[in-house]
Amino acid sequence: MEITKQNRKWLDNMGLDHPIVIAGPCSAETEEQVLKTAHLLKETDTNVFRAGIWKPRTRPGGFEGVGAVGLPWLQRVREETGMKITTEVGNANHVELALKADVDILWIGARTTVNPFAVQEIADALKGVDKPVLVKNPVNPDLPLWLGGVERFKANGIDQLGVIHRGFSAYNTGHYRNKPKWHIAIELKKEFPDLPLILDPSHICGRRDTILDVSQTALDLNFDGFMIETHIDPDNAWSDAAQQITPAQLDQITQDLKIRQKSSDKESFQSKLNLYRKELDLIDNNIIDILSDRMGVAENIGKLKHKENVAILQSGRWSDILKAMIETGQSKGLSKEFVEEVFKAIHVESINIQHKV
Numbered sequence: 507m508e509i510t511k512q513n514r515k516w517l518d519n520m521g522l523d524h525p526i527v528i529a530g531p532c533s534a535e536t537e538e539q540v541l542k543t544a545h546l547l548k549e550t551d552t553n554v555f556r557a558g559i560w561k562p563r564t565r566p567g568g569f570e571g572v573g574a575v576g577l578p579w580l581q582r583v584r585e586e587t588g589m590k591i592t593t594e595v596g597n598a599n600h601v602e603l604a605l606k607a608d609v610d611i612l613w614i615g616a617r618t619t620v621n622p623f624a625v626q627e628i629a630d631a632l633k634g635v636d637k638p639v640l641v642k643n644p645v646n647p648d649l650p651l652w653l654g655g656v657e658r659f660k661a662n663g664i665d666q667l668g669v670i671h672r673g674f675s676a677y678n679t680g681h682y683r684n685k686p687k688w689h690i691a692i693e694l695k696k697e698f699p700d701l702p703l704i705l706d707p708s709h710i711c712g713r714r715d716t717i718l719d720v721s722q723t724a725l726d727l728n729f730d731g732f733m734i735e736t737h738i739d740p741d742n743a744w745s746d747a748a749q750q751i752t753p754a755q756l757d758q759i760t761q762d763l764k765i766r767q768k769s770s771d772k773e774s775f776q777s778k779l780n781l782y783r784k785e786l787d788l789i790d791n792n793i794i795d796i797l798s799d800r801m802g803v804a805e806n807i808g809k810l811k812h813k814e815n816v817a818i819l820q821s822g823r824w825s826d827i828l829k830a831m832i833e834t835g836q837s838k839g840l841s842k843e844f845v846e847e848v849f850k851a852i853h854v855e856s857i858n859i860q861h862k863v
């Protein structure tokens with residue numbers, strides 16, 4: 507797939523002097539809630555007003571959105587505040603209704619992106635329509651599936667595109683609701699630098715107090731902006747109450763975020779950076795040498811076990827190593843999460859090597 511500056515015109519043409527801010531409630535609940543939230547957001551950096559009209563819930567019986575009656579509320583938001591409006595579409599019928607209401611931007615939810623049939627149905631319903639489409643990552647950490655979603659729209663002539671990073675489901679998500687797995691976003695940015703990349707910290711965090719921190723990380727990774735769930739009365743929201751913030755809190759977050767320059771031409775900066783990068787190159791080479799030595803030992807263990815017909819996986823030994831390395835790492839300022847991820851990868855590779863023996 508080829509993505510060029512042409513595919514991000516919808517964003518560039520907005521001429522913003524700050525990362526794009528898409529904000530609004532998780533769900534449109536009442537006309538009053540939608541309009542009150544929107545009028546407060548108008549006084550912030552918000553450029554696009556979001557609200558879920560149709561809500562895919564994990565289990566039936568929850569609030570599944572107000573449905574099409576909410577679309578005129580969004581139109582009133584646009585008329586009264588001048589903000590663009592956006593909502594999630596999950597099937598061809600949603601597309602038809604959203605287009606009738608002339609919703610400016612459509613987004614595809616994570617639970618839809620996982621299903622190529624559903625994405626194709628939506629892409630077909632949008633054929634010939636000139637509206638930006640933003641594709642959220644699938645719930646599972648699968649970059650080709652995410653890009654495949656974007657490709658289906660592009661192949662149908664929808665060329666105003668973007669992606670939203672909302673984190674990934676996992677068995678153990680630590681203090682996140684959905685793991686950010688930043689390396690996937692970094693990979694995507696590397697392959698498609700012109701594809702607008704928007705962060706949805708609300709779904710990554712699942713709580714209010716970490717939104718600023720996660721959003722700053724995204725800015726440091728050159729994300730193009732944010733979609734943040736914002737509600738006039740978050741505690742009493744009908745869906746995802748724990749992760750929604752007030753318009754005033756959103757305003758504070760956008761003020762606290764530090765927007766970095768892409769680079770600096772200053773000679774002193776460049777020479778210092780070069781020195782540090784040389785140092786990192788040396789360390790990286792050492793890491794590879796050490797890993798290669800470790801795998802050599804694993805191979806010897808594999809041969810020994812093979813000869814004595816002993817199982818490769820030794821859970822007790824592995825738990826001891828992990829515990830010891832987390833402790834040592836923490837004493838040297840490395841986070842538990844980081845050490846765990848590195849050593850889990852090392853263990854898997856060690857097992858693979860022993861298998862080959």
Ligand SMILES: O=C(O)C(=O)C[C@]1(C(=O)O)C=C[C@@H](O)C=C1
Pocket residue numbers: 804807818819820821823824827852853856857860
């Ligand atoms: O100690 C062993 O028995 C090994 O095979 C080594 C090793 C490791 O790489 O550290 C690999 C697999 C086992 O599950 C435990 C540890």
